[in-house]
Amino acid sequence: MINIENVNFRYKGSGESGLHDITLNIADGETVLLCGASGCGKTTITRLVNGLIPHYYKGELEGTVTVNGRDIANTELYELASVVGTVFQNPRSQFFAVDTDGEITFGTENIGMSPEEIVRRKADITEEMGLSPLLGKSLFALSGGEKQKIACASVSALMPDIMILDEPSSNLDWKAIDELKNVIREWKEKGRTIIISEHRLWYLKYIVDRVIFLDKGQIAKEWNKAEFSSLTTEKLKEYGLRPITLEEKYIREFGGDIFSDTTENTIQYHTKADDIRIHDLFFTYTPPKYVVFKKKLTAENSDDYTLAVSDLSLPAGKVIGLIGKNGAGKSTFLRCLCGLEKDCPVKLTIGDEVVSGKKILNKCYMVMQDVDHQLFTDSVVSEVMLSMQDEDKERAENFITSLGLSGYENTHPMALSGGQKQRVAIASALAADASLLLFDEPTSGLDHKHMETVGELLKRLAVQGRTVIVSTHDPELISLCCEYVLCLEKGRIKYFRQV
Amino acid sequence: MMKISLDPRTKLFMIFAVSFIVMVNAVTPFEWGIRIAVTLIPILLMITEGKYASAFRFSLLYAAALILLKFFISSESTGFISAFLVGYCGIVAQFMPAMITAWYVIRTTKIGEFMSAMQKMHVPDGISISLAVVMRFFPTIKEEYGSICDAMKMRGISFGGGKVTKMIEYRMIPLLFSCVSIGEELSAAAVTRGLGAPVKRSSPYELRMKAADIITIAVFTVFTGLFITVKYIR
Amino acid sequence: MNDNKLKAKDFITVGIFTALLFVVEFACGMLGFIHPYIVASYVVMIPLVGSIPMMLFYTKIEKFGMITIMSVLLAIIMFVTGMGWLGAPLIIAAGVIADLIAKKSNYKSMKAIALSHGVFCLWVCANYFPVIVTSESYRKSLIDGGYSMEYCDNLFRAINSKTIIFLLILCFVFGVIGAYVGKSVVKKHFEKAGIV
Numbered sequence: 001m002i003n004i005e006n007v008n009f010r011y012k013g014s015g016e017s018g019l020h021d022i023t024l025n026i027a028d029g030e031t032v033l034l035c036g037a038s039g040c041g042k043t044t045i046t047r048l049v050n051g052l053i054p055h056y057y058k059g060e061l062e063g064t065v066t067v068n069g070r071d072i073a074n075t076e077l078y079e080l081a082s083v084v085g086t087v088f089q090n091p092r093s094q095f096f097a098v099d100t101d102g103e104i105t106f107g108t109e110n111i112g113m114s115p116e117e118i119v120r121r122k123a124d125i126t127e128e129m130g131l132s133p134l135l136g137k138s139l140f141a142l143s144g145g146e147k148q149k150i151a152c153a154s155v156s157a158l159m160p161d162i163m164i165l166d167e168p169s170s171n172l173d174w175k176a177i178d179e180l181k182n183v184i185r186e187w188k189e190k191g192r193t194i195i196i197s198e199h200r201l202w203y204l205k206y207i208v209d210r211v212i213f214l215d216k217g218q219i220a221k222e223w224n225k226a227e228f229s230s231l232t233t234e235k236l237k238e239y240g241l242r243p244i245t246l247e248e249k250y251i252r253e254f255g256g257d258i259f260s261d262t263t264e265n266t267i268q269y270h271t272k273a274d275d276i277r278i279h280d281l282f283f284t285y286t287p288p289k290y291v292v293f294k295k296k297l298t299a300e301n302s303d304d305y306t307l308a309v310s311d312l313s314l315p316a317g318k319v320i321g322l323i324g325k326n327g328a329g330k331s332t333f334l335r336c337l338c339g340l341e342k343d344c345p346v347k348l349t350i351g352d353e354v355v356s357g358k359k360i361l362n363k364c365y366m367v368m369q370d371v372d373h374q375l376f377t378d379s380v381v382s383e384v385m386l387s388m389q390d391e392d393k394e395r396a397e398n399f400i401t402s403l404g405l406s407g408y409e410n411t412h413p414m415a416l417s418g419g420q421k422q423r424v425a426i427a428s429a430l431a432a433d434a435s436l437l438l439f440d441e442p443t444s445g446l447d448h449k450h451m452e453t454v455g456e457l458l459k460r461l462a463v464q465g466r467t468v469i470v471s472t473h474d475p476e477l478i479s480l481c482c483e484y485v486l487c488l489e490k491g492r493i494k495y496f497r498q499v
Numbered sequence: 500m501m502k503i504s505l506d507p508r509t510k511l512f513m514i515f516a517v518s519f520i521v522m523v524n525a526v527t528p529f530e531w532g533i534r535i536a537v538t539l540i541p542i543l544l545m546i547t548e549g550k551y552a553s554a555f556r557f558s559l560l561y562a563a564a565l566i567l568l569k570f571f572i573s574s575e576s577t578g579f580i581s582a583f584l585v586g587y588c589g590i591v592a593q594f595m596p597a598m599i600t601a602w603y604v605i606r607t608t609k610i611g612e613f614m615s616a617m618q619k620m621h622v623p624d625g626i627s628i629s630l631a632v633v634m635r636f637f638p639t640i641k642e643e644y645g646s647i648c649d650a651m652k653m654r655g656i657s658f659g660g661g662k663v664t665k666m667i668e669y670r671m672i673p674l675l676f677s678c679v680s681i682g683e684e685l686s687a688a689a690v691t692r693g694l695g696a697p698v699k700r701s702s703p704y705e706l707r708m709k710a711a712d713i714i715t716i717a718v719f720t721v722f723t724g725l726f727i728t729v730k731y732i733r
Numbered sequence: 734m735n736d737n738k739l740k741a742k743d744f745i746t747v748g749i750f751t752a753l754l755f756v757v758e759f760a761c762g763m764l765g766f767i768h769p770y771i772v773a774s775y776v777v778m779i780p781l782v783g784s785i786p787m788m789l790f791y792t793k794i795e796k797f798g799m800i801t802i803m804s805v806l807l808a809i810i811m812f813v814t815g816m817g818w819l820g821a822p823l824i825i826a827a828g829v830i831a832d833l834i835a836k837k838s839n840y841k842s843m844k845a846i847a848l849s850h851g852v853f854c855l856w857v858c859a860n861y862f863p864v865i866v867t868s869e870s871y872r873k874s875l876i877d878g879g880y881s882m883e884y885c886d887n888l889f890r891a892i893n894s895k896t897i898i899f900l901l902i903l904c905f906v907f908g909v910i911g912a913y914v915g916k917s918v919v920k921k922h923f924e925k926a927g928i929v
Contacts, residue, residue: 110693119703324574668918
């Protein structure tokens with residue numbers, strides 16, 4: 001039983017208030033979905049329940065929160081560990097150990113459980129969640145989906161009655177989301193109380209009992225299961241929510257294509273004169289052995305390579321969606337394409353120029369999934385100018401204005417929001433005069449409105465004559481802005497066609 | 500081959516003994532003999548763990564350094580190159596045994612086991628928790644640094660425009676930002692799983708000294724004892 | 734609730750920054766492979782480069798013990814990676830004293846922090862201990878083996894028991910200078926971004 005009574009909360013050092021007069025009661029065994037735009041307070045509510053507020057994140061808190069009869073404000077976090085378990089958004093940052101075994105038992109070790117009990121629980125969880133193929137592995141070698149599964153197992157090993165999931169699907173592909181769904185369903189069947197804060201709604205449609213819609217820190221709407229599943233996409237859009245059915249349609253359409261085992265290899269595209277042509281994009285994780293000189297990767301042996309695209313024409317000035325399962329080679333494809341893989345002998349024909357080797361780096365620019373890695377300086381304007389051959393402040397400011405960042409010229413890029421940082425990276429790409437812009441999962445973890453903004457922006461970049469390739473798991477983004485779709489499977493082109 | 504897995508405490512003792520032996524200089528063939536013997540043990544242990552390539556590489560390097568030092572560099576050799584070589588071979592021959600042992604220990608010990616050994620040795624939880632974080636962060640730093648280098652390449656700023664300060668700044672700043680934010684999230688995830696509870700942490704690994712451990716400890720004690728005896732007492 | 738006790742979060746912070754500092758040490762150590770003489774310049778490089786993470790670390794310290802634990806961790810890592818244990822007392826002593834100095838001003842005053850960082854940087858010299866201890870006997874054995882005196886002097890000129898005092902002083906001085914350099918970087922980036 002969770003009771004949140006008249007809670008107001010404001011994060012320390014933040015001007016606007018976080019939560020406004022929240023009253024929420026959640027019964028045992030109930031599954032509740034918290035939704036709403038970024039910054040609406042969903043995550044803050046989960047923190048009230050797991051005790052991170054007020055014990056970890058400081059701020060002004062009014063009202064009371066009780067969980068299973070314990071007053072959260074007067075309960076230490078470690079006492080809550082076996083009552084409330086939390087799975088977080090980012091699989092990369094929430095694990096503590098280095099190997100899967102250590103991670104699963106981490107919580108049980110912390111509360112000083114006896115070795116026999118730890119071993120027993122680990123065996124139970126492994127059995128229950130089918131984790132045995134993952135045991136004994138380094139967490140750094142796992143995919144995002146696998147990491148998230150281990151995170152669920154680690155929390156589950158403490159056997160809490162209440163499970164909190166804070167945007168758990170943000171970094172997952174469809175298959176991993178499906179597995180996550182099964183884990184949640186199993187927890188529900190065991191009678192655990194589950195609270196999920198999430199942007200992607202479709203996979204939860206049949207699981208949740210109640211949906212709470214938050215707006216600017218207040219509970220604005222509440223739906224029961226029947227009401228929620230009957231909401232139309234238009235209605236959801238009004239609330240700024242992502243659809244609950246569209247993605248499923250796409251799963252059948254795209255997912256059906258991607259996940260089926262047919263090996264058809266179709267390119268439905270008629271080449272044009274101004275196409276960007278890709279030649280000899282080969283890459284392998286197991287390079288041929290050599291004595292003195294590295295063997296060049298060539299078309300003859302391409303069957304053995306991890307990734308092989310020997311000839312592909314892409315329409316210039318269009319947005320091209322890059323899809324495929326995790327591990328199909330999407331990221332490697334992008335890395336090769338912008339010249340980051342040294343051993344890849346890729347050549348590009350752009351206009352009447354043929355570029356290869358290091359020169360590709362000047363023609364292509366990738367906006368990374370974790371955009372923090374590509375921001376180096378202490379102000380937005382210097383960040384943009386860093387990309388220029390000859391620093392031209394006026395030009396830089398034009399880019400900044402065109403991307404809606406005016407007013408932030410002298411702000412430190414790291415002080416901006418995620419979406420703004422992304423736009424700073426795009427501005428630097430424009431300043432570098434890149435003609436091919438690559439995006440790696442630009443909308444993972446974004447709410448509907450921000451996803452739309454990104455989609456519009458990509459379209460605009462294409463209209464301005466840049467060719468955009470965007471790798472994504474987000475069908476909504478594809479339907480919003482992609483004119484072409486390129487699907488990879490096992491490092492080969494599965495199909496390339498117009499949407 | 501049968502795998503001999505040693506207790507982490509035995510491994511720590513090995514490092515201790517080898518570090519001691521390499522710090523005292525060997526002159527006589529007998530002293531060199533002891534040194535080579537203590538180097539061979541971790542190499543053999545590596546082979547039992549199936550790490551043939553590294554065992555081979557280490558032995559080759561060590562042998563090369565020893566041979567060069569013994570036969571090719573004499574009192575007559577002068578000039579820059581030989582000074583260079585003596586410097587290198589001297590250091591390799593001197594400190595290689597410690598490096599080999601350390602490599603063996605690091606590669607064959609699970610962090611969980613190591614933590615458990617620290618608990619057994621009554622190291623305070625605070626230190627073992629911090630140490631676990633250090634271990635977890637080395638690979639994280641490597642990953643983050645890799646992406647930062649990629650980003651630098653794309654912008655052509657890998658060499659900071661020729662300025663050393665910029666080179667350091669461009670590498671360090673994004674790395675620190677990433678590490679701090681990962682650290683925030685990691686702390687939150689760890690405290691919700693009970694880290695910081697005022698109880699003694701436990702471990703699923705039950706460490707017991709086995710015959711192999713006792714033999715290894717005995718062998719290293721004898722070698723160290725012998726070394727001290729011939730060096731100082733005789 | 735005892736607020737002076739270190740919490741889980743503090744231990745994690747210590748762990749992260751120790752890892753970062755060790756990576757700096759390791760990167761500089763790689764340069765040392767080019768030639769042993771470069772090893773002597775650690776006393777300048779590590780305090781200066783390491784000061785950036787260290788000054789960020791100092792902004793996160795509120796309680797006694799974090800710097801001390803960091804020094805213990807450095808000693809343990811150096812031991813486990815085969816760099817010897819002779820330096821351990823120096824590292825830990827430097828850590829405790831640095832912690833005490835910074836504590837006096839409650840980890841706030843820049844002067845105290847600079848001084849504290851200077852003392853803390855003495856840990857870098859622990860890298861040289863095995864070389865110093867061995868070099869004396871190594872040199873003797875080389876001379877016994879017929880090498881010329883001059884040659885051996887050359888080999889160990891940079892690092893021996895006499896120059897170590899000088900190296901310790903350099904470490905301290907560059908530690909203090911580094912503190913101001915690191916602080917300016919923290920101001921330029923982290924304070925401006927609102928992280929600290």
